Amino acid sequence: MAGEPVAGLEVQGSAKGRIYGITPAERLRRQVASRSPSMADCRLVADAGCILSDVTLDWMIANPGIVVKSPIGDAAAVVVDGGSEIDLASLRDDSGCAELGLRRASDADLSAMYNRKLRRQQDGLVLDVDAMPVAAAEWRLFKDVYKGITDIVTRYVWPVPAFWLVRLLSRIGVTPNAVTMTSIVLTFVxxxxxxxxxxxxxxILAWTMTFLDTVDGKLARVTCTSSPFGNKLDHIPDLVHPPVWWGCLAYGLLRDSADHALIVGSAVVIVGSYVVGRLVEVGFKKVYGFNQYMWQPFDQYLRLIIARRNTILAIMTVGLILGQPVAGFVLAAVWSVLTIGIQPIRFIQAWGMARGGSAPTPWIQ
Structure with a gap:
C-alpha cells in the first residue's frame, strides 16, 4: 500500500517533485521493502528528494556507514545500524561524518558496479528530484535500468520511444503486468x-508486441514494482512464442507461394536453430555460471545481430517491403545458421579453455 511505513527506512525533510508518478520517498519505501531480509539489522536514512538506483542501494547495504552525496554535494543517504541517530544536515562535510564514525562516498566508491540482472557495469546513481528537471532525472534513471546486452533493435531503436511511453504509463497508473498481458494478447493475435x-x-502487431516487451520491464524497474510473478509472466511467454510465430508465418507464406519445400525447410531451420541456441545458452550457464553473451566482447556483439525474434522480424520486414516475403524467410533461415551456429562453437572453445586449466570468466563483472 503506497505510503505505508516500512521497517528499515527513515526519510528526512520534504520534496516537491515526483518521479515516474511517485514521490522519491515512496520509491525508497518500495526499494527497502523488497530488501527486507538484507536490512533486518540496519536502516536507510535518506533525504526526501533522494533517488537511488538499485545497484547503489545494494552497495550501500553491503557498505554501511558510507554517506552518498546528491549531485550538489549534500548528504543524500546512508545505511546505518538500527539504533543510530542520524541528522543528514550535519553530514555536509567530512568532519560532520567523522564525528559519527561515518565517511562520505568518493567517486571511486560508486564507479563500475556490476548489475547482474542488467548484464552490465554501471556507475552508482544518486539524484535529487528537486535539484534538476524531472524529465532529466527520469531519463537518467531510465538509462540506468536498460539492459547492456541485447539485440540491435532494443538497444538502438526502442530507448527513446520506450522512455516516453514509460513516462506516460507511470503517470496514469498502468502497471507493468497490464503491459505484459497486453503484449501476450498481441502475441496470440x-x-x-x-x-x-x-x-x-x-x-505490425509483432513489432508492437516487441516494443511493449521492452516497456514492461523498464516500467517495473523505474517504479520499483518488479515481482517474481511479473518476471515469470514476462519471460516464460518470450521463450515459447518465437517458434510458434515462425511456424504460423511459414503456413501463411504457403498460402500464396508454390515454393513449399523451400518455405517448410526454412521454417525447420529457423525453429531448429532457435531451439539449439536456447539449449546452448542454458548449458553454458549451467556449466560456467554466467550467460554466454557475457563471456567476451565478441559474444556481446554477436547478441546484437544473432537470429533471434527482433532480428528475424527485421529481415522479414525488409523482405515484405521489397515484395519478397518468401526470400526474406529464406534469408532469415540462412542468418539463423550463420549466427546461431557460432554459439556451439563458442561453447566448445570455452570447454577447451577449461580443459587447459583456464576457466572461462565473464569480461563484464
Missing part, C-alpha cells in the same frame, strides 16, 4: 494473422 497469411498486419 500476431500468430493468427501470420497463420492466415496476413503478413503485413502480423508484422
Amino acid at each position: 500476431t500468430a493468427y494473422l501470420f497463420f492466415e497469411g496476413m503478413i503485413g498486419e502480423g508484422l
Whole structure:
C-alpha cells in the first residue's frame, strides 16, 4: 500500500517533485521493502528528494556507514545500524561524518558496479528530484535500468520511444503486468494473422508486441514494482512464442507461394536453430555460471545481430517491403545458421579453455 511505513527506512525533510508518478520517498519505501531480509539489522536514512538506483542501494547495504552525496554535494543517504541517530544536515562535510564514525562516498566508491540482472557495469546513481528537471532525472534513471546486452533493435531503436511511453504509463497508473498481458494478447493475435497469411498486419502487431516487451520491464524497474510473478509472466511467454510465430508465418507464406519445400525447410531451420541456441545458452550457464553473451566482447556483439525474434522480424520486414516475403524467410533461415551456429562453437572453445586449466570468466563483472 503506497505510503505505508516500512521497517528499515527513515526519510528526512520534504520534496516537491515526483518521479515516474511517485514521490522519491515512496520509491525508497518500495526499494527497502523488497530488501527486507538484507536490512533486518540496519536502516536507510535518506533525504526526501533522494533517488537511488538499485545497484547503489545494494552497495550501500553491503557498505554501511558510507554517506552518498546528491549531485550538489549534500548528504543524500546512508545505511546505518538500527539504533543510530542520524541528522543528514550535519553530514555536509567530512568532519560532520567523522564525528559519527561515518565517511562520505568518493567517486571511486560508486564507479563500475556490476548489475547482474542488467548484464552490465554501471556507475552508482544518486539524484535529487528537486535539484534538476524531472524529465532529466527520469531519463537518467531510465538509462540506468536498460539492459547492456541485447539485440540491435532494443538497444538502438526502442530507448527513446520506450522512455516516453514509460513516462506516460507511470503517470496514469498502468502497471507493468497490464503491459505484459497486453503484449501476450498481441502475441496470440500476431500468430493468427501470420497463420492466415496476413503478413503485413502480423508484422505490425509483432513489432508492437516487441516494443511493449521492452516497456514492461523498464516500467517495473523505474517504479520499483518488479515481482517474481511479473518476471515469470514476462519471460516464460518470450521463450515459447518465437517458434510458434515462425511456424504460423511459414503456413501463411504457403498460402500464396508454390515454393513449399523451400518455405517448410526454412521454417525447420529457423525453429531448429532457435531451439539449439536456447539449449546452448542454458548449458553454458549451467556449466560456467554466467550467460554466454557475457563471456567476451565478441559474444556481446554477436547478441546484437544473432537470429533471434527482433532480428528475424527485421529481415522479414525488409523482405515484405521489397515484395519478397518468401526470400526474406529464406534469408532469415540462412542468418539463423550463420549466427546461431557460432554459439556451439563458442561453447566448445570455452570447454577447451577449461580443459587447459583456464576457466572461462565473464569480461563484464
